[in-house]
Amino acid sequence: MASTLTDRLSHLVKTMRGQARITESNVQDMLREVRMALLEADVALPVVRDFIARVKDKALGQEVVGSLNPGQVLVSIVQKELAATMGEGVADINLAAQPPAVILMAGLQGAGKTTTTAKLAKHLIERRKKKVLTVSADVYRPAAIEQLKTVTRQAGAEWFPSAPDQKPRDIALAALDHAKRHYFDVLLVDTAGRLAIDEALMAEIRELHATLNPVETLFVVDAMQGQDAVNTARAFKEALPLTGVVLTKLDGDSRGGAALSVRQVTGAPIKFAGVSEKIDGLEVFDAERHAGRVLGMGDIVALVEEVTKGVDIAAAQKLAEKVKSGSGFDLNDFLAQISQMKKMGGLGNLMDKLPTQMAAKAGQADLDRAERDMKRMEGILNAMTAKERRQPALLMDGKSKASRKRRIAAGAGVQIQDVNRLLNQFDQMQGMMKKMKGGGLMKMMKKLGGMKGMMPPGFPGA
Structure with a gap:
């Protein structure tokens, strides 16, 4: 949905350039x-009709403000209405x-x-500082109980055991009693799913709801489902008093279709979005930010959060002090920079949060090649001994450098040329680091063209 809508609106802005007023035409x-x-994104037809009517009502007759042309004004209106359709701002979880x-x-x-249950547990532990217990009431799939046990451990929460021969209601009551006696702040109950909506599923979950009287009933839906997500949402809304929606797999191709439909059909706010398969891949849903993503405006806030979360501030300060003192930039530091990039989800994850126009300059083939090159560089660096990383001169000077390079290439499964290429890139970066010593940073900034040499081969602009 994102790319299609972005492409269409970008074309519209260009064709309307120079027009002084928004008109009916x-x-x-x-x-x-x-x-x-x-419609191509499989958004429900009633939702599309309502959305279009609201945009038309707000757009007609609006004067062009300042430097904005009619196309830009219309895109702005579309963004505001997208955000309104998905729910204004952020709807926090109620505890x-x-x-x-x-x-x-x-x-x-x-x-x-099941994975969303564990992701939510991790979120509550890290962001809300809560003591969390999880339990599976899915007695139809023994694998689901074991899966929850595994992902709960990864999340750092505690898991309450259950078995396929138990009744879901008994499991829930036992877990609730345990949570009370051991002073847990939150009990997350993972319920059984079916491959399709059926009355037995709805009757069971209604009984669980009546037994537990939950403070939150979250409807978990696959963002890739499109129209099917709407039908599912409608059935669950009729069966349960839903308090919120969690959209999973939002990192897929849809990027918005289900978000527009499900919010409108259930009347419940979208509270969380699954943005990756990792255990920490759950974001608090912000309608305005998501509308920006859908329109190809990127999500700079999420990008900053990703960088802040991934960067080891202490390590960065240590490196800065090392460079400032003239101690030298070695191959251990080079490896640390690659590790930092991996912690932030890699180049593709960061590029995905940039505005479409910026991200488009880096084609997918370029990004894939850059990711592969970074992995190759990491493999080469890890094939070196600690002494070689600490003393790069061993690989650049002396009689033994050729045999060392052959050993490293064999250990990393690459060619000697790849090892030489990495050492050349390191040499360029080391030279730049030396210029930073003693206030040479401003001089270096004037020679930014030289920065291309420090990028992995194949990276856009390298």
Whole structure:
């Protein structure tokens, strides 16, 4: 959805450039493009109709403000209405209850309920400083109970055991009693899913809801489902008083179709979004930021958060002090820079959060090649001895450098040319680091063209 809508609106902005006023005619042109993009993304037809009507009502007759042309004004209106359709701002999770606050996870099989339960546990532990217990009431899939046990351990939460021969209601009551006696703040209950909606599933989850009286009932839905997500959402809304929605697999190709439909159909706010398969790949859903992503404006806030979370500030300060003192930049430091990039999810993850126009300059083939080159460089560096990384001169001077390079190439499964290329890149970076010593940074900034040499081969601009 994102790329289609972005492409259509970008074309519209160009064609409307120079027009002084938004008119009935150019609004119709824009709405036709938006309608097609939404329908292609499998957004529910009633949602599309309502959305288009609101945009048209707000757009007609608006004067062009300042330097904005009509196309830009219309895109701005579309962004605001996208955000309004998905729910204004951020809807936080409600934990205002006598502990333990019970959160019931509902949804179809395959939507990602179990992994989302563990991701939410990690979020509550890290962001809300809560003591969290998880339990599986899915007695139909023994593998689901074991899966929750595994991912709960990864999340740093505690898991309450259950068995396929137990009744879901008994499991829930036992877990609740344990949570009370051991002073847990939150109890997350993972419920059974089915491959399709059926009355037995709905009756069971209604009984669990009545037994537990949860403070939150979260509907977990696959963002890639499109129209199917709407039908599922409608069925769960009729069966349960949903308090929120969790969109999973939002890092897939859809990027918005389900978000527009599910919010409108359930009337429940979207509270979280699964943005990667990693255990920490759960974000608090922000409608305005997501609208920006859908329109190809990127998510700079998420990019800053990603960098802040991934960068080891202490290590960065240590490196800065090392460079400032003239101690030298060695291959251990070079390896640390690659590790920092990996912690931030790699080049592709960071580029995904940039505005489309910027990210488009780096084609997918370029990014894939750059990622492969970074992995190769990491392999070469790890094939070196600690002494070689600490004293790079051993690989650049002396009689033994050729045999050392052959050993490293064999250990990393690469050619000697690859080892030489890495050492050349390191030499360029080391030279730049030396210029930083003693206030040479400003001089270096004037020679930014030389920075290309420090990028992995194949990286855009390298």
